[in-house]
Amino acid sequence: MKEQELLRKLISGNQSAFKELIDEYGSMVFNVCCRMLGNRHESEDITQDVFINAFKSIKKFRSDSKLSTWLYRIAVNHCLNYQSKKKRNRWLSFEFFSATESGNIPEPVSNENLPDILIEKKETEIIIQKAINSLPEQQRVALLLHRYEELSYEEIAKVMECSVSAVESRIFRGKQNLCKKLLPYLNQL
């Protein structure tokens, strides 16, 4: 009911409704961007672009899915476009010849006041995140939405605009590949 009301206000071009939308879904969109891009500063820029895009295309929104699903879709597409553009620009700007971005992982929060066990868990989580980010695009998106955003297969299918069985197969293959990537790390422990 609340969402319908917000949507009605957004379509009518109400700016305070847009502010409400950002307050409600800002963290959600920023989270997806952080998970996908692994860089806080880039994620901030993309989050802004996602909401600008949402504001411009709100009239195209069909009410057959939730507002959050629609925002997830815009965020995922923006992140993928941004990454491919970045890759292309690296070729043009000759950054390609410089070292690869191996440290492209989410910035962890300060560990100062955390007990050792939590620090260890945080480091392990960073390794998992890094392994997920090295998966093929479709598997990576499906797995990120499943693990970190805790979306159902149906919701992921709506975000990725594919069938539920395709999502199942992407997550299955993603977990299999992730296991392959994590095993060498486990052997070191």
Next chain:
Amino acid sequence: MTHSNIKNKLLLYIDGSLNQTDASEVERHLPQCPRCKKHIAMLSEIWKNKPAIDKFTAPPFLWTRIEAKMSNPVQNLSSGGLSYSLRITTAVFILLIAFFIGNYLGKLPGSETKSPANFSSAEYITRSYHFDTFQPISEESIGQAIILTSYQNK
């Protein structure tokens, strides 16, 4: 299933994503393989380690920043696709300028190359040995060169 097949499915087993047959095969394999047993314990601990997952909070003043970005669309454009298309346009423009300069220099008096028909036979043979003539050496010219050399030797 072999050990190498099973070890890649451990995460799926932990998550309950394997079918009945595969899951029971993994269960049969685990007591025989201490390595897989160790891996499964470690994997289940890190995979189910949900409390360690941080949620990022939205950056401060997000609305203000978006509002500023929307009221300044030029800045928005320059950070995105325009810079890329601008680079392509500049590259094409430079190539065109280079082509026209090359074409102009090629047409300057004195820079014309003689056609092989206008060469004297001696000049033709000499030029045939130069790498910068860009003319393929014909069999005829090679024959002429041999005759000329043998004549000079006599």
